[in-house]
Amino acid sequence: MKSEQETAGSEVDRAEEKSEPAAASRSEWAALWGLLLGAFMGFIDIFIVNVASPSIQDEMNASFADIQLVPAGYTLAYGAGLVTGGRLGDRFGRRRVFAVGTLAFGLTSAACAAAQSPGVLVGARVLQGLAAAVMLPQILALVQVVFRRPGERARAIGIYGAVIGSGVVAGQILGGLLIRWDVAGLGWRAVFLVNLPLCGVVLAGTGAVVREPGKRTPTRLDLGGVLLLAPGLFGLLRPVVVGGDRGWTAPLAVELSAAVLLLILFIVWELRVTRSGGVPLLPPRLFRQRGFSLGPPTALFFYGVNGAFVFLLAFYLQRAAGLSPLAASLEFVPMAVLTSIASMLCGRLEARFGRQVVPMGGILMAAGLLAVWAVLETVADPGGQALPLVPGLLVYGFGGGIVATSLIGRALAGVAPEDAGAASGGILTAVQASEALGVAGIGALFGALTETGGYVHGLRVCVIVLTGLSLATSGLLHFPVPRPSTGR
Template sequence: MSRIPEPARPSARDPQRALPTPPSPDRRRWAALAVLLLGAFMGFLDIFIVNVAAPAIQTEWHAPFADVQLVPAGYTLAYAAGLVTGGRLGDAFGRRRVFLYGVGAFAVTSAGCALATAPAFLIGARLLQGLAASAMLPQVLALIQVAFPQDRARARALGLYGAVIGAGVLAGQILGGLLIAWDIAGLGWRTVFLVNVPLCAVTFVGAALLVGEDRTAVAGRLDLGGASLLGLGLFGVVHALVTGPERGWTAVPSCELATGTALLGLFLAWERRVERAGRTPLLPPRLLAQHGFSRGLPTVVCFYGANGAFVFLLAFHLQHALGFSPLGSALEFVPMAVLTSVGSALCRRMVACLGRWAVPAAAALTAVGLLAVGVAVETAAPGGQAVALLPGLLLYGFGGGIVATSLIGLTLDGVAAADAGAASGGILTAVQAAEAAGVAGVGALFARLAATGGAVRGFSASVLVLAGLSALTAVLLCFLPARRPAP
């Protein structure tokens, strides 16, 4: 019986033997995810990193507080107003292409912020930077949805994305404090913007080499009417929420809030009309009929609204009530950031052990952590609060890491690939609007309580309100499907 000849083995001198083995498609896909997550990290980092630099900006230019407030708020406004449109641009013209354009624009506008010579210049550059982020960020979630079709791999990728959101929020406080303290080359606050430029360069090159173009992008004319109604409506609502508590709820911000809300209602009616006409809506109404998306959005609003407000108030309490320097305040956030990372890393194991109740239990743990923070503020002397706050911050960070790692995946459960960009933009808009509303609403409550009962009493009472929001998040999580975070 004849034998099937074995293939010839290359000799030691065979040049083909020395060729490196090309990376497997799976390894390349995870490398591409790392690049995309770096882009997402930058977008969330820039929301909070400016908070630490705001006092230095005001001191250098002797600017009124209203102008300084518009430096972070301008980014927030443009970012929130353009997210859904940015997601639909990726659906229509290719998500990789729009992501690369967004990264390039983010680098240019970050450099423009660092080169600003007056408040008006900086505010304008921040508006453009927010628009660049609104083009860049929705593509990340959409590309993850398409690149990881398997449930287990997608759960892991979306979990990493959720962890990046939490890391960006905390890193903004920590990195901002470090950069201001180091004062590299005497650039002062400008380094908080310049740090984006090398990060953008790495992200752009990595995405160009590793991220494949998404061929599932849907063709069709962009819904300009919907984009206009949504952008103007969100701008009105978020601008009123950001500036109303600071300047007083006079007729102007009240009218602005009412008009923005009405425009958002018109936007929903317009989208139904566009879908009935057989065209491509900016935010397909069918998304709101999906259980994961429709139930996940209010959960996202509660969780990130409480989280954004707590990070803002804690930084304010540490620097203004306890006299911490920006660097000292940044260091107080480090243990919470570490436990957030630990919670994110253990999320899948916790879900495997506890089932669907792991994520609601983690949200309840954040409420317990906030209660512990409130007790520490009321009972500990100012000189000992740095240590007394740690148990509550550690509990809050660990539980928040688990929730952040799971929540985005739960909300996107069942979304079709063609709607991935629109759904991603919708979720990110909810995140951004919730953080702005949380900072504005709870910040206004803190200011009122602090004016009558002192800063300590105002902070502890505000933390109790945030604990209630965290408890509500735990309840809402019980009604979400539990498939996505489980392996």
């Protein structure tokens, strides 16, 4: 028989198991902002180079093909490495891997700023993208394991979603400002050097206060999965990016077909690793969870729409409306402000009005796009459209803030702590691929339409297409998802 002490101890253990997880401490909430600064850096660097590209081309006497690879090199390496980066955190510890990724991001940013030729710059951008792929998945994974109360976790992930949702716009605004200010005569190099002090702040802040609760069980990295998934994703994204810019060719079609084959083999391999009792790179069990399985298609519509709309409107404002790069980027400021406000209000709105608030965000996006279409339809002079476009951008930004705040949290709902890194890398890969597909696909449609009907006609038609995709986003957001796992 058990002693009274043993019995009492067992009852305490059971009571602790049933009790609510501990609330996050002040230091952990403070650490969140350091982590979010790291996320902000990684996402704005996708777009901050867009405004600087003409200056880079002029100084380096680079061809247009060379200059296209400056943003594309980062995008491709980043998208291809995210799942592997997430699993590295599961294997070696998320805080440690996050610190290594942040340090590497700072060093490769300095290498980009020091580049003296297009080839060196593109190579440094590829390495910078790989560093971001190591750094960024750890943020969501740490949020999953540190914030164990569902309400706190939802709030933290919501803030994260707002950060990446506004990163598309913020990157272009910051790039325009840095080029305009020409800090210390650095010109375009400032868009890379700005990362150095930010990396220092991130490393100092998170190193001091971020903790990783629970015991980590070391496992072997699924190298077979890495060797299939990384080139598969690279081969999938590269034709989309390059084909959208330069036109589709037979070699690109072959590369895309080979990538699809590699991804099919990756699925077969992961199922085999799971059956043998190993730890797969991307566990198939994740796709049996409704939240995660709905994440990629929802991200495809939402981030595809957002990436394409921002890209096309920025291009239109400069080419058709005659705005400078800085003026065009400042057109997005009101939209970015409303996105941030919506992200902060989303939780309160859901608490008061229920789950329909999130699908309503997609409907607001569609309404904002229709308002933009009405301006394009009624204001004949593109040069006079900048101010009338603002109301539609405000509505679009508010709806987009609600969706961005909720989408990632919904995708990660129910994910176990041991799969946090893999799941985070998986959903971020979907985000990155969706933006690339949106820009390439809708961008190709825009290019074809402008050749026959001009810029105004091209943007009108594309905005209608984006409106339909926003409504599709709203439809997917109607599906209920499980409550977040507490890790118990």
